[in-house]
Amino acid sequence: MVEARMPSRGTTTVTVDLGPRSYEILIGRGVLGSAGSEIIARMPDARVAVVTDRNVAERHLGTLTESLTAVGIEHVTVTVPPGEKSKSFAGLETVVDAVLAARIERDDAIVALGGGVVGDLAGFAAAIARRGIGVVQVPTTLLAQVDSAIGGKTGINTGHGKNLVGAFHQPLFVLADPGVLDTLPPRIFNAGYAEVAKYGLIGNADFFAWLETNWRAVAAGGPEREEAIAIACRAKAASVAADERDEGVRALLNFGHTFGHALEAVTGYSDRLLHGEAVSIGMVLAHEFSARAGLAPPADTERLAAHLAEIGLPVRIGDIPGSKPDAAAVMEHIAQDKKVTRGRLNLILTRGIGQAFVAHDVSVADVETFVAEKLST
Numbered sequence: 347m348v349e350a351r352m353p354s355r356g357t358t359t360v361t362v363d364l365g366p367r368s369y370e371i372l373i374g375r376g377v378l379g380s381a382g383s384e385i386i387a388r389m390p391d392a393r394v395a396v397v398t399d400r401n402v403a404e405r406h407l408g409t410l411t412e413s414l415t416a417v418g419i420e421h422v423t424v425t426v427p428p429g430e431k432s433k434s435f436a437g438l439e440t441v442v443d444a445v446l447a448a449r450i451e452r453d454d455a456i457v458a459l460g461g462g463v464v465g466d467l468a469g470f471a472a473a474i475a476r477r478g479i480g481v482v483q484v485p486t487t488l489l490a491q492v493d494s495a496i497g498g499k500t501g502i503n504t505g506h507g508k509n510l511v512g513a514f515h516q517p518l519f520v521l522a523d524p525g526v527l528d529t530l531p532p533r534i535f536n537a538g539y540a541e542v543a544k545y546g547l548i549g550n551a552d553f554f555a556w557l558e559t560n561w562r563a564v565a566a567g568g569p570e571r572e573e574a575i576a577i578a579c580r581a582k583a584a585s586v587a588a589d590e591r592d593e594g595v596r597a598l599l600n601f602g603h604t605f606g607h608a609l610e611a612v613t614g615y616s617d618r619l620l621h622g623e624a625v626s627i628g629m630v631l632a633h634e635f636s637a638r639a640g641l642a643p644p645a646d647t648e649r650l651a652a653h654l655a656e657i658g659l660p661v662r663i664g665d666i667p668g669s670k671p672d673a674a675a676v677m678e679h680i681a682q683d684k685k686v687t688r689g690r691l692n693l694i695l696t697r698g699i700g701q702a703f704v705a706h707d708v709s710v711a712d713v714e715t716f717v718a719e720k721l722s723t
């Protein structure tokens with residue numbers, strides 16, 4: 347038997363503290379190669395169904411399956427097409443059918459090897475197949491490592507919108523290997539970087555300043571990348587522990603997302619604007635709106651925009667390729683995203699870098715004026 351490959355450097359462990367559903371996030375270059383030993387240590391008799399997409403399979407599936415074989419874990423693989431379309435009822439049917447055909451039982455495991463699409467889809471399949479099978483999240487995009495693989499939100503899209511059908515299903519554990527991000531196209535890496543920066547903007551000004559100094563090393567894949575992922579994971583884990591079902595403080599994680607979701611929607615959820623890119627612009631807009639309201643220093647908007655632009659992210663609506671979105675359509679999506687009560691809505695605003703808060707009483711008319719202005723200049 348081949349010895350399971352061990353992580354080449356020290357592994358950082360972050361715990362998501364959820365009482366009986368608590369779990370660990372193991373972060374370190376090389377942890378993908380120790381997936382088999384990590385699974386067998388927790389579930390000695392488990393069989394495994396690996397769910398992945400074609401892009402990830404080509405680059406990283408071999409390392410995972412070798413590590414399973416090395417410790418004698420029987421496994422099957424389900425490969426879905428890359429892209430958001432796989433997060434559908436049809437994609438779900440494919441995965442659930444394959445899991446059932448392989449006779450994966452409740453004490454076995456599903457391993458989600460991929461970005462947020464695979465994580466959400468495989469996580470949801472795990473939540474409903476046999477009324478609940480354990481899932482191990484092995485995120486392979488930066489966005490998935492710092493956000494979607496943690497917290498147990500799973501689901502698919504329908505004709506009515508994104509993520510409208512799903513379940514909370516916390517993973518057994520999460521393996522985040524910063525090394526697998528080496529094969530990501532830079533644009534997809536950067537989109538995830540916007541979510542990393544978000545944690546600094548929400549509540550950790552020191553982390554934001556650290557990113558301003560260290561972003562090149564984070565992108566290049568040095569130990570700084572691991573550190574940034576660990577800090578982001580700790581922040582996400584703390585929000586999830588405080589608010590598992592997203593009914594309160596976890597809302598802060600949506601900083602920049604109301605504007606961002608609206609921009610994603612009006613650009614057709616297409617390649618024109620990736621989610622993280624929309625969040626990048628959305629966070630700058632949230633800062634600027636807060637500055638206009640006299641809540642935050644205007645200089646922080648410029649500082650944020652300069653940093654995100656330096657990475658290569660779009661920071662203004664004008665940075666979106668193609669024709670300018672229509673202001674009325676953007677407003678309609680904002681109103682849809684947020685329940686409007688008597689001309690007021692909830693929006694996450696900020697008092698400056700590291701000081702986001704939920705504002706409960708924002709005037710829709712003010713948002714409308716702001717959006718109209720941003721789209722006319």
Ligand SMILES: NC(=O)c1ccc[n+]([C@@H]2O[C@H](COP(=O)([O-])OP(=O)(O)OC[C@H]3O[C@@H](n4cnc5c(N)ncnc54)[C@H](O)[C@@H]3O)[C@@H](O)[C@H]2O)c1
Nearest residue numbers: 399401428461462463464486487489490494499526529530
């Ligand atoms: N569950 C949650 O809490 C949560 C949070 C945020 C986002 N999401 C969801 O996450 C999804 C977006 O996730 P994403 O940005 O990871 O997109 P994705 O899963 O579509 O991955 C982006 C692209 O990168 C490719 N890829 C993935 N890993 C790779 C690697 N290591 N090397 C080369 N290519 C690789 C994929 O095949 C895909 O083409 C959305 O569906 C969104 O709704 C969920």
Ligand SMILES: [Zn+2]
Nearest residue numbers: 541603621625
């Ligand atoms: Zn996001």
